[in-house]
Amino acid sequence: MAREYAEVILVAVGLALLIRTFVVQAFRIPSASMEDTLLVGDFLLANKFIYGARVPFTDYRLPALREPKPGDVIIFEYPLNTSRDFVKRCVAGPKQTVEIQNKILYVDGKRAIDPIRSKYTDPKILPVKSPNGRRDNFGPVVVPEGHFFVMGDNRDNSEDSRYWSFLSYKLIKGQAFILYLSWAPDAGAPEYTGLLSLPKILLYNLRHFSQRVRWSRIGTLVK
Numbered sequence: 001m002a003r004e005y006a007e008v009i010l011v012a013v014g015l016a017l018l019i020r021t022f023v024v025q026a027f028r029i030p031s032a033s034m035e036d037t038l039l040v041g042d043f044l045l046a047n048k049f050i051y052g053a054r055v056p057f058t059d060y061r062l063p064a065l066r067e068p069k070p071g072d073v074i075i076f077e078y079p080l081n082t083s084r085d086f087v088k089r090c091v092a093g094p095k096q097t098v099e100i101q102n103k104i105l106y107v108d109g110k111r112a113i114d115p116i117r118s119k120y121t122d123p124k125i126l127p128v129k130s131p132n133g134r135r136d137n138f139g140p141v142v143v144p145e146g147h148f149f150v151m152g153d154n155r156d157n158s159e160d161s162r163y164w165s166f167l168s169y170k171l172i173k174g175q176a177f178i179l180y181l182s183w184a185p186d187a188g189a190p191e192y193t194g195l196l197s198l199p200k201i202l203l204y205n206l207r208h209f210s211q212r213v214r215w216s217r218i219g220t221l222v223k
Contacts, residue, residue: 046174
């Protein structure tokens with residue numbers, strides 16, 4: 001009997017690892033760079049097989065259904081620190097020309113349509129030669145083969161390709177596609193200070209569970 005239980009557990013763990021590695025993976029949104037499409041505290045699932053999941057410990061990828069295309073919200077390893085995962089929107093692919101003029105994005109010379117929930121929070125247009133000028137004026141640049149240009153939907157508050165250049169296809173993990181939980185930040189919530197703080201955190205969140213969950217966002221598709 002013990003052996004049968006062990007086999008069932010091993011099979012279940014193996015299947016879970018396979019699914020996480022090659023099919024879907026869960027991610028949490030820690031920053032406001034994709035507001036109002038994605039909010040701080042959103043938990044989402046990413047489709048990993050659509051772009052060809054990477055085989056662990058190798059540079060090999062499984063065959064992809066397709067490459068990322070403009071409009072896709074993608075999860076990837078941050079190029080400057082691959083231990084961190086970022087989420088941004090693909091705005092241009094290989095061989096496309098990207099230019100930003102006074103905050104307005106142009107791809108191949110045509111004005112790109114802003115995502116429906118994107119936003120600009122700073123009315124000022126920064127001069128080209130100012131320290132952060134590339135936020136509002138950038139390019140034109142041509143995206144090289146095997147790379148993509150990504151931007152956050154919160155256009156004035158996003159660390160993206162305007163600052164660290166093009167995103168390599170090798171770093172892309174998957175496409176964000178559905179929210180399975182949304183947990184609103186709470187400035188009054190107790191902070192973790194060690195194991196002794198866990199009961200207080202648990203009790204607080206149980207009391208405020210219904211207020212902190214953004215019920216209307218659960219199950220919504222990422223567009």
